[in-house]
Amino acid sequence: MSAASQELMLSIRGVETFYGKIQALRGVDVDVHAGEIVTLIGANGAGKSTLMMTICGSPQARSGKILYRGDDITHLPTHDIMSRSIAQSPEGRRIFSRMTVMENLQMGAILEDPSTFNADLEKVFHLFPRLKERRSQRGGTLSGGEQQMLAIGRALMSRPKLLLLDEPSLGLAPLIVKQIFSAIGELNRTEGLTVFLVEQNAFHALRLAHRGYVMVNGSITMSGTGMELLSREEVRSAYLEGGAH
Amino acid sequence: MATTNQPTSSNRPEGAELESEARRAAMQGVPPFNAEPAKRSRLAQSFREAAITAAIVAGLTLFFFAFRTNIATGGLDLAFRPDLWLIWIAIAFVARFLLSYFVFATESPITGFFKRTKSERSSLPIGKILGIVLLLVALTLPFLLDVFLPRQNRYLLDLAILILTYVMLGWGLNIVVGLAGLLDLGYVAFYAVGAYSFALLSINFDLGFWVCLPMAGLFAALWGIMLGFPVLRLRGDYLAIVTLAFGEIIRVVLLNWYDFTGGPNGLLGIPKPTLFGLEFSRGENGFAEYFGLEYNPIQRFIFLYYIILALALLTNFVTMRMRKLPVGRAWEALREDEIACRALGINTVNVKLTAFATGAMFGGFAGSFFATRQGFISPESFTFIESAIILAIVVLGGLGSQLGVVIASVVMIGGIELLRNLTVLDAVFGAGFDPTQYRMLIFGLAMVAIMVWKPRGLISTRVPSVYYKKKKAIGADLVSQGEGH
Numbered sequence: 001m002s003a004a005s006q007e008l009m010l011s012i013r014g015v016e017t018f019y020g021k022i023q024a025l026r027g028v029d030v031d032v033h034a035g036e037i038v039t040l041i042g043a044n045g046a047g048k049s050t051l052m053m054t055i056c057g058s059p060q061a062r063s064g065k066i067l068y069r070g071d072d073i074t075h076l077p078t079h080d081i082m083s084r085s086i087a088q089s090p091e092g093r094r095i096f097s098r099m100t101v102m103e104n105l106q107m108g109a110i111l112e113d114p115s116t117f118n119a120d121l122e123k124v125f126h127l128f129p130r131l132k133e134r135r136s137q138r139g140g141t142l143s144g145g146e147q148q149m150l151a152i153g154r155a156l157m158s159r160p161k162l163l164l165l166d167e168p169s170l171g172l173a174p175l176i177v178k179q180i181f182s183a184i185g186e187l188n189r190t191e192g193l194t195v196f197l198v199e200q201n202a203f204h205a206l207r208l209a210h211r212g213y214v215m216v217n218g219s220i221t222m223s224g225t226g227m228e229l230l231s232r233e234e235v236r237s238a239y240l241e242g243g244a245h
Numbered sequence: 246m247a248t249t250n251q252p253t254s255s256n257r258p259e260g261a262e263l264e265s266e267a268r269r270a271a272m273q274g275v276p277p278f279n280a281e282p283a284k285r286s287r288l289a290q291s292f293r294e295a296a297i298t299a300a301i302v303a304g305l306t307l308f309f310f311a312f313r314t315n316i317a318t319g320g321l322d323l324a325f326r327p328d329l330w331l332i333w334i335a336i337a338f339v340a341r342f343l344l345s346y347f348v349f350a351t352e353s354p355i356t357g358f359f360k361r362t363k364s365e366r367s368s369l370p371i372g373k374i375l376g377i378v379l380l381l382v383a384l385t386l387p388f389l390l391d392v393f394l395p396r397q398n399r400y401l402l403d404l405a406i407l408i409l410t411y412v413m414l415g416w417g418l419n420i421v422v423g424l425a426g427l428l429d430l431g432y433v434a435f436y437a438v439g440a441y442s443f444a445l446l447s448i449n450f451d452l453g454f455w456v457c458l459p460m461a462g463l464f465a466a467l468w469g470i471m472l473g474f475p476v477l478r479l480r481g482d483y484l485a486i487v488t489l490a491f492g493e494i495i496r497v498v499l500l501n502w503y504d505f506t507g508g509p510n511g512l513l514g515i516p517k518p519t520l521f522g523l524e525f526s527r528g529e530n531g532f533a534e535y536f537g538l539e540y541n542p543i544q545r546f547i548f549l550y551y552i553i554l555a556l557a558l559l560t561n562f563v564t565m566r567m568r569k570l571p572v573g574r575a576w577e578a579l580r581e582d583e584i585a586c587r588a589l590g591i592n593t594v595n596v597k598l599t600a601f602a603t604g605a606m607f608g609g610f611a612g613s614f615f616a617t618r619q620g621f622i623s624p625e626s627f628t629f630i631e632s633a634i635i636l637a638i639v640v641l642g643g644l645g646s647q648l649g650v651v652i653a654s655v656v657m658i659g660g661i662e663l664l665r666n667l668t669v670l671d672a673v674f675g676a677g678f679d680p681t682q683y684r685m686l687i688f689g690l691a692m693v694a695i696m697v698w699k700p701r702g703l704i705s706t707r708v709p710s711v712y713y714k715k716k717k718a719i720g721a722d723l724v725s726q727g728e729g730h
């Protein structure tokens with residue numbers, strides 16, 4: 001698992017984020033190298049989604065720095081950040097429920113050169129054949145798992161270099177979780193896609209990821225390779241009790 | 246590790262797909278009915294339906310067929326003439342009975358046809374045909390009226406112009422409310438801006454209609470952007486309140502800025518549109534003289550009719566095209582989920598602004614048309630009730646449906662107008678009854694009835710703007726409705 005090159009793709013330094021007076025992130029440091037899958041695990045309310053959204057500039061960090069391929073993106077507006085080949089599949093999927101699967105996928109490619117649309121579409125359909133079957137169905141009528149596939153597929157339509165995924169396994173059957181994770185692994189292996197993955201499903205996430213971080217109460221408390229973290233007693237007791245299926 | 250996993254498609258359990266397909270197929274058939282007892286009740290049911298129909302016909306046609314007014318010495322004489330009336334009742338009874346018994350399988354009442362969810366029906370042939378028919382009628386209307394109703398020609402043409410103005414306003418507002426999902430209660434403000442821009446430009450700078458039309462649209466769009474900026478952070482109820490206030494502010498300013506807008510007296514002497522410099526007037530250099538026709542004031546109405554028809558069709562065309570462009574798609578996405586839009590890198594500020602500006606621009610066009618048609622404008626014409634009527638047209642027609650807006654405009658504007666003339670109701674409610682006084686009451690009841698009967702608007706199915714190989718209609722169950730979801 002040393003396939004990752006050393007180029008630093010995303011570097012988060014001392015980031016603090018507030019919701020009004022409530023401090024959600026207390027000085028977070030995270031590094032993601034090009035070609036890596038990095039996962040962030042932590043309890044409910046630890047601040048994982050907040051970190052994800054802070055990377056996207058909504059909300060913006062009050063202090064600290066976020067560098068993407070060497071550029072400071074901390075205070076850029078969201079649409080600027082997202083047009084730098086970063087794609088996100090936000091928590092709760094947030095697909096456009098009254099638009100069809102095709103229209104959703106088109107939305108993902110909305111900032112892209114239309115000439116690559118068909119190729120990208122084929123790629124997504126290859127990755128998730130189920131979406132191809134359901135292409136003219138309304139997003140809101142898809143099953144939960146299909147919606148998750150659509151959310152990831154939509155993010156991939158923008159040809160990202162860095163993919164941010166917030167809890168792709170939320171509410172899904174173990175079999176679908178496996179499918180989604182193997183799709184992420186495949187993208188990483190075949191295309192060198194860099195993935196930053198927030199997960200509750202620590203066992204699967206740490207097995208898939210090259211490296212992992214553990215977040216508690218808005219700060220990073222542990223980091224290491226996926227295997228290292230999996231073998232740590234604190235991690236096992238806090239996040240894997242009965243969860244290793 | 247992840248590498249040991251199989252590619253996604255083979256991870257599905259064997260046969261799961263087949264099973265779900267079979268289940269879906271099984272659910273599409275007609276539920277099995279108990280054939281034997283149905284046969285008997287079908288006859289009785291048909292009789293009952295026929296009787297009800299006959300009763301309705303009897304009630305409806307009582308005054309048209311059963312009575313006749315003859316001119317007699319000293320006034321009118323009322324003659325009772327039951328034969329024609331009874332013939333009609335009999336025809337209705339027999340026809341309904343035959344229809345009920347042979348055509349409508351009465352186990353499923355005819356209304357079931359309309360309530361059926363049409364998700365799996367391919368495309369919308371009825372809607373398409375209706376659209377084409379309506380378009381043809383609209384294109385030939387002045388001639389149809391001339392041939393079939395020459396006496397009421399002018400009045401009906403005027404009504405058609407009014408209806409088309411509302412169709413256009415409805416289509417313009419549909420961009421903001423139906424597509425972008427931004428509830429705008431002050432749309433009439435842009436209508437007013439368009440009307441006053443044209444009036445002031447033409448009076449102060451002596452410019453004609455065709456020069457002012459694009460300028461009026463531009464001004465209105467500018468106001469749309471100006472309104473858009475401060476309210477971009479707002480959504481839903483809050484946005485509605487701010488736009489409502491905006492509409493009132495514009496009206497109050499128009500009312501009080503006496504030197505500029507003429508205040509409550511309004512502006513007079515707004516020029517009429519010309520056809521390449523030809524005026525629609527009697528005498529030299531008029532349209533009639535130039536083409537060697539006999540002068541007839543109706544010519545100007547026909548010309549106005551075609552202008553508003555062209556403007557309305559332009560609105561429709563632009564909207565349809567916009568829906569297929571990224572910006573139109575972004576409007577719809579914005580209506581669905583703003584956070585997801587931002588996550589996809591869409592600049593939601595710009596998208597909202599374009600929606601506001603485009604909608605406002607068409608409102609402005611309609612406004613300058615209104616000014617030129619009336620020749621006189623005052624703040625009276627731009628009260629909140631106008632915004633409410635336009636919004637009601639959009640909602641009753643079915644949010645986002647272009648055809649629905651047309652039908653709703655005809656029903657609402659035509660209906661209000663019709664109620665002015667229903668002296669027939671005198672016979673029901675007594676001679677002192679003045680239907681115009683109850684106009685708004687009846688109108689309101691009709692709106693309530695439509696919303697109860699069809700909570701998703703008159704046209705409750707949609708055709709997606711993007712599809713893969715085959716176009717499929719979208720069932721009514723997926724269209725937003727008046728239950729707040």
Ligand SMILES: Nc1ncnc2c1ncn2[C@@H]1O[C@H](COP(=O)(O)OP(=O)(O)OP(=O)(O)O)[C@@H](O)[C@H]1O
Nearest residue numbers: 019022024042043044045046047048049050051200
């Ligand atoms: N919009 C908001 N306004 C105020 N507080 C918020 C907001 N969003 C999140 N928080 C708070 O910030 C903290 C971190 O929330 P966050 O959503 O980042 O948690 P999380 O780690 O993603 O949890 P989960 O695993 O349950 O998704 C929580 O205490 C939450 O209540």
Ligand SMILES: [Mg+2]
Nearest residue numbers: 048049050091
């Ligand atoms: Mg979260």
